[in-house]
Amino acid sequence: MQNLDHLLQNYFGTLSHEELSVIQPYFREEKLAKNDFFIRSGKICNRLSIVKTGILRVYALSEDGKEVTQWLAQENFLLTEVSGFFFDQPSRWNIQALTETELLTITKEDYIKLCHDFPRWSEIEKRFIMKCFSMMEDRIFTHLSLTAEQRYNRYFDQNKSLFTQVPxxxxxxxxxxSPETFSRIRKRQVSNS
Structure with missing residues (x-):
């Protein structure tokens, strides 16, 4: 699977042809229809996926009953609920397909087998976790150090297509x-274009 090779290289770093041939059989294609759930809060997530096509929303309900969208996963993004997949804890998040979605998925059971069958996996996994941690640090820093308008501009520059594909x-x-602040900034940006 040429596409899987590319996605694995993108997430896990440089892998030889032999290493890819060991890893590939553990990933299977999975499809979600629009509005299907990858995982619901309260359930334990038992799979990790790479998004081939489509858009998924990671969200939860706040204490006052409002939906809080934590992340929008799109093509080439990795997708799981970390607490469930790695620690067998019930998910805090709902992950729902906003569009028809195709995934390349490894189950937790197969992930554990891969760790045993492919000893170098722990090194690859560590590099991958550090990449995720770096992305999370960047996101926190952005929220703490940039104005709402700067966050909007940065996100727009990195994810233009989402602005026409999701609510x-x-x-x-x-x-x-808030939607009101977002709307004011968006109106300013559109009028300045």
Whole structure:
């Protein structure tokens, strides 16, 4: 699977042809229809996927009953619920397909087998976790150090296509702003274009 090779290289770093041939059989294609759930809160997530096509929303309900969108996963993104997949804890998040979605998925059982069958996996996994940690640090720093308008501009530059494919209140939530603030900034940006 040429596409899987590319996605694995993108997430896990440089892998030889032999290493890819060991890893590939553990990943299977999976499809979600629009509005299907990858995982619901309260359930234990038992799979990790790479998004081939489509868009998924990671969200939870706040204490006051409002939906809070934490992330929008799109093509080439890795997808799981970390607490469930790695620690067998019930998911805090719902992950739902916003569009028809194709995934390359490894189950937790196969992930554990891969760790045993491919000793170098722990090194690859460590590099991958560090990459994820770096992305999380960057996101936290962005929320703490940039203005709402700067966060909007940065997210727009990195994810232009999402602005026409998902409800804008989801993007506002990802950016940590109210729909009203998001709308004001968006109107300013459109008028300045």
């Amino acid at each position: 804008l209140q989801f993007i506002a939530s990802v950016l940590g702003m």
